[in-house]
Amino acid sequence: MTSRRQALGALTAASYQRVLGANDRVQVGFIGYGLIGRQHVSDFKNQKDVDLAAMCEAHQPRLEEGMQEMSPNAKAYRDFRKMYENKDLQAIVVSTPDHWHALHTILACAAGKDVYVEKPLTVFIDEGKWMVKAARRYKRVVQMGTQQRSGLHYQKGRQLVRDGYLGKVVNVRMHATRNIMPGFGKFPEGTAPSELDYDMWLGPAPKRPYQQLRSLYHFRWFWDYSGGQMTNLGAHHIDIMQWIMGVKGPSMVSSVGGRLALDADGEVPDTQDAIFQYPGFTALCSLREVAVGRRAPGLEFLGTKGSMVIDRGGFEILPEMKIDPNNAVPQFKGHSSGGVQRSNTKPTPYIQPMKEPGSSDQQFDLHVRNFLDCIKSRQKPISDVEDGPQITTACHLANISLRLGGRSVRWDADKETIVGDAEAAAMMRRPYRKPWDRVLEELKLV
Ligand SMILES: NC(=O)c1ccc[n+]([C@@H]2O[C@H](COP(=O)([O-])OP(=O)(O)OC[C@H]3O[C@@H](n4cnc5c(N)ncnc54)[C@H](O)[C@@H]3O)[C@@H](O)[C@H]2O)c1
Numbered sequence: 001m002t003s004r005r006q007a008l009g010a011l012t013a014a015s016y017q018r019v020l021g022a023n024d025r026v027q028v029g030f031i032g033y034g035l036i037g038r039q040h041v042s043d044f045k046n047q048k049d050v051d052l053a054a055m056c057e058a059h060q061p062r063l064e065e066g067m068q069e070m071s072p073n074a075k076a077y078r079d080f081r082k083m084y085e086n087k088d089l090q091a092i093v094v095s096t097p098d099h100w101h102a103l104h105t106i107l108a109c110a111a112g113k114d115v116y117v118e119k120p121l122t123v124f125i126d127e128g129k130w131m132v133k134a135a136r137r138y139k140r141v142v143q144m145g146t147q148q149r150s151g152l153h154y155q156k157g158r159q160l161v162r163d164g165y166l167g168k169v170v171n172v173r174m175h176a177t178r179n180i181m182p183g184f185g186k187f188p189e190g191t192a193p194s195e196l197d198y199d200m201w202l203g204p205a206p207k208r209p210y211q212q213l214r215s216l217y218h219f220r221w222f223w224d225y226s227g228g229q230m231t232n233l234g235a236h237h238i239d240i241m242q243w244i245m246g247v248k249g250p251s252m253v254s255s256v257g258g259r260l261a262l263d264a265d266g267e268v269p270d271t272q273d274a275i276f277q278y279p280g281f282t283a284l285c286s287l288r289e290v291a292v293g294r295r296a297p298g299l300e301f302l303g304t305k306g307s308m309v310i311d312r313g314g315f316e317i318l319p320e321m322k323i324d325p326n327n328a329v330p331q332f333k334g335h336s337s338g339g340v341q342r343s344n345t346k347p348t349p350y351i352q353p354m355k356e357p358g359s360s361d362q363q364f365d366l367h368v369r370n371f372l373d374c375i376k377s378r379q380k381p382i383s384d385v386e387d388g389p390q391i392t393t394a395c396h397l398a399n400i401s402l403r404l405g406g407r408s409v410r411w412d413a414d415k416e417t418i419v420g421d422a423e424a425a426a427m428m429r430r431p432y433r434k435p436w437d438r439v440l441e442e443l444k445l446v
Contacts, residue, residue: 020090020376027088029054029113031080031104032095033066035217036118036145040093041069043368050372056083059216060195078197080104084111091375094118095145099205099225102127103436105142105385106134110443114375116368118145119239120231121388123224125396125428128389129416130445135385141378142385143371146239148312149382150366153358157308157315158244165317165351166303170281172241175296176233177288183264184221187212204432213265221266228268229287230255231395237299239383239391240310241283244301249390249413250276250283255398256406261290274398285398305350314357319349389416400427 020026028050030041044050052070056077057063067076077083084092084107092108094101094117101117108115115135121144122128135142148154161169192198192210201215205224208214219225220232242249257272270289276282286296297309306319324345329335331342367383374381390413397418401409404427410419418425431437440446 019378022376023049024376025049025051026090026372026375027051027053028091028093029056029077029083029086029089030066030093030095031056031083031100032097033057033059033062034095037062037066037093037095039364040095040116040145040368041066043364044093045069046365047368047372053089054083054086056080058197058200079200081107084108084113089113091116091371097201097219097225098227098231099123099219100203102131103204103432103439105131106439106443106445109134109138109140109142112138112140114141114371115385116143116145116371117385119388120227120235120392120395121385122392122396123227123231124430125389125393125416128392130440132386132389133445134443139378141371141374141381143367143374143381144383144385144388145367146236146383146388146391147363147367148236148240149243150370151312151358151363152366153315153356154240154310154363156356157310160317160354161244161301161303161308162246165306166301166308167305167320167350168280169245169301169303171302172245172281172283173296173300173302174234174237174241174283174285175288175298176229176237177286177292177295179288179290179292181261181263181290183262183266183270184213184218186263186265202433204436206433211265218266221264221268223267226268227392227395227399228272229289230268230272230274230285230398231392234274234285234287234398235391235395237285238283238394239387240299241301242391242394243387245278245281247278247413250278250394250397250411251413252277252408252410253394253397253401254406254408255402257287257402269402272398272402274401276394276398306353312358312360312363314355317351317354319351319353321347322350323347396428400424403427 028044052074054075055066055070057066063076091114094104098120102122105115105117189209189211198210253276255274257269259269260271262270272287274285298311301308306317308315308317324343326340327342329340370382397409397411409424412419
């Protein structure tokens with residue numbers, strides 16, 4: 001029988017950390033040394049007040065590779081619960097697949113650690129509520145890995161929009177397109193390689209036979225572990241969109257799409273479009289895995305006086321032209337009497353164009369720095385855990401609509417609930433697999 005200790009482990013060691021001074025070194029433990037885990041080890045290494053004190057990996061070769069980058073005397077772990085029992089650690093960096101983010105964060109908070117957790121925060125809506133509850137109850141600093149917010153040009157662009165430079169922003173367009181046809185292949189089900197602790201990798205997700213794409217990196221193509229590109233790339237766009245526009249969430253979302261062309265293992269759509277209704281503006285998100293076409297800007301804010309295209313490399317603001325509205329009316333052979341008459345008014349720009357560069361590396365460094373500073377000041381970080389559910393929820397609502405055949409889903413952002421649709425509302429929560437289902441009850445989060 002599964003005991004509480006097996007599920008929770010670290011909780012028996014729960015201890016609150018002393019507040020660190022500005023000159024103290026922060027002892028950091030890392031879970032996950034994959035694509036972004038490597039990046040974060042390097043990001044934290046760039047900081048002068050950090051000891052890379054522990055590494056946890058479910059994959060033995062990755063654990064060994066990661067350990068080579070750690071500080072002298074760092075400890076290696078295969079089971080994160082053991083790492084959480086290490087009282088020397090003040091902070092945990094969670095770079096595991098999406099289906100682990102909530103539990104890795106909640107248990108770290110309960111063990112008295114501050115947390116830097118990768119986006120998307122969750123695989124289903126209710127997880128975000130539990131994460132916020134745990135972070136606040138245990139008084140932890142939890143930074144989400146939406147590092148774009150730390151980019152100086154993103155902050156400047158945000159200020160310009162908020163100051164009304166673009167006029168009234170009525171629409172935001174988001175795109176993420178590439179062509180990966182025919183996909184990453186088809187593989188038979190089999191036994192997991194001995195170097196991977198597949199049961200630990202699966203964690204709270206349903207037990208499924210191992211299959212090559214159901215693990216390292218490629219977990220993104222399966223609903224059990226991910227919300228597809230909507231929560232992967234879409235989450236970055238939606239984060240910046242909601243942060244700049246200062247909104248908690250959409251009031252209505254609908255989405256269509258499917259796996260239309262990819263010939264590879266996986267479930268999530270290769271083509272998806274979502275429409276979001278926000279208070280005072282609309283937003284569109286188009287995700288393409290199998291066709292690029294004429295490349296559209298990643299993120300574009302359309303205002304009545306100008307538009308702003310913004311990505312990790314910088315932003316560009318283009319003015320709208322002030323015209324006589326009569327001159328926009330088609331003429332063909334001219335209007336008959338009483339019809340619209342054109343004037344000689346020349347178009348003039350509403351605002352000055354503007355350009356600002358940005359850098360992806362700088363965004364990671366500043367985001368990590370902000371986390372470390374907040375560990376010491378106990379302030380909320382720039383991507384505080386409270387913002388995370390709002391972003392990820394917008395993505396999940398789009399996926400719920402898609403999986404229900406495209407019907408509109410209404411959302412009450414204040415009450416954090418789906419309105420008037422029991423079937424959609426039931427998709428806000430999924431069960432955790434044993435023994436992980438014990439965690440929420442034991443911590444009284446549900
Ligand atoms: N912020 C960004 O720009 C950005 C970029 C890439 C990925 N990400 C996010 O980072 C997360 C990880 O993505 P990735 O591409 O690095 O994945 P990955 O598969 O390359 O790496 C994840 C690692 O976590 C390990 N792992 C899984 N469960 C574990 C457990 N219970 N204990 C210890 N180790 C465990 C795996 O073995 C694997 O090595 C995803 O949620 C993704 O959305 C963010």
